[in-house]
Amino acid sequence: MPASVIAALEERFVLHRLWEQSDPDAFLAAVGPDVRGMAASTLAGTIDARWFDRLPALEIIASFGVGYDKVDANAAASRGIVVTNTPGVLDEEVADLAVGLLLATLRRIPQADRFVREGRWPAGHFPLSPTLRGRRVGILGLGAIGKAVARRLDAFGVPVAYHGRSPQKSVSYEYHATLPALTAASDVLIAVVPGGSGTRHLIDATVLEALGKNGVLINISRGSVVNQDALVAALQAGTIGGAGLDVFDDEPNVPEALIAIENVVLLPHIGSASDATRTAMGQLVVDNLQAWFDDTPAITPVPESLHLARRR
Ligand code: 8YV
Known part of the structure; x- marks a missing residue:
């Protein structure tokens, strides 16, 4: 969570710093009953009924990130707790990274950088790489970020198609009903x-x-979307040509088997991780909490919380 979020929250609220506690359980037992709002990073682990039991006065969870798969929003809603996320403010940033990762993977940019740094250039040329030219790109999930990726790829002159729950009238990309x-x-x-x-x-x-x-x-979404073992096996066997991954099953742990494969590019979940975008995401976390405790509706409630977004 950016320092700006912590400073802004401290100005307005009594802020309990759970992440600094050596004994989080004892701390929660002491302050938990008073806690009415939570600012949560999705990297902090799963937020589910076990938390809600220890925070009986909790009204709102402002989650830092657009993906809120680590928050059990249905269990929260059943207890009247609203969940907010940070959509919109990171779409373009994540799309930039997706295209960067695609080019890095195809043209082997990180490998080429290593080649120069390791002093291998004088001994011979860097091997020729695969290309984006002539490729057809499929996007799984044409939401706001998927559309931002597609718009960029239009400029690269490659055809884009997509799969999602249903075809979208607002786009002309080819739709496929199944993955x-x-x-x-x-x-x-x-x-x-x-x-x-x-x-x-x-x-x-x-x-x-x-x-x-x-x-x-x-993959710039979540590690869970891909069967990671099957991916490692496919890469090892040459069933697929390469992969660019910003997300993994058990972050921050990346399997040695993946690290050992040369034709993959591995990033430490940095899709939204620019200073400006993380600050904007943090501001939306703060704004949601402030709106809620000012008795105005939460700004960006997740769909499971829509009916709860108004406090009074
Ligand atoms: C962040 C993300 O890395 O927005 C998301 O869903 O995965 C990223 O922007 C994450 O939320 C940081 O906690």
Whole structure:
């Protein structure tokens, strides 16, 4: 959470710093009954009924991030707790990173950088790379971030198609009713769907096989969307051509097997991680809490909380 969030919250509220406690359980037992609002990073772990039991006065959870798969928003709603996230303010930033990761993966930019740094250039040329030219790009999940990725790819002159729950009237990209159909028609698959049980392991061994031996997977959504073991196996066997990953199953732990593969680019979940965008996300966390305790509606409630967004 940016320092600006902590400073802004401290100005307005009594802020309990759970992340600084050596004995969080004892701390929660002491202050938990008084806590009415929570600012939560999605990196902090799962926020579910076990938390709600210890925070009986909790009214609102302002989650830092657009994806809120770590917050059980249905369990919160059943206790009358509103959940907010930070949509909109990070779309363009995450889309920039997605396209950067795609180019880095195809043109092997990090590998080329390592080649120069390691002094290997004088001994011979860097190997020729695959290309974006002539590729068809499939986007899994054409929400706000997916659309921002697609707009960028338009400028790169490559055809874009997508799969999601339903076709969207506002776009002219080709729609595929199933993920296997999208994958069969794509040379690049970019995952931009939210995490959670509804999308868990959507990208499995069968999908990876359909992507093909020159196919490339880019994942900027959640590690859970991809069966990571199947991905490692596909990369090791050469069933797919490469992968660019910003997200993993058990962050911050990345399997040695992935690290050992040369034709992957691995990033430490930095999709939204610019100073400006993280500050904007943090401001939305603060604004949601302030709006709520000013008795005006929460600004960006998640769908499960829509009916609760008005405090009075
Ligand atoms: C952040 C994200 O890394 O918005 C999201 O869903 O995954 C990222 O922007 C994360 O929220 C930080 O806690």
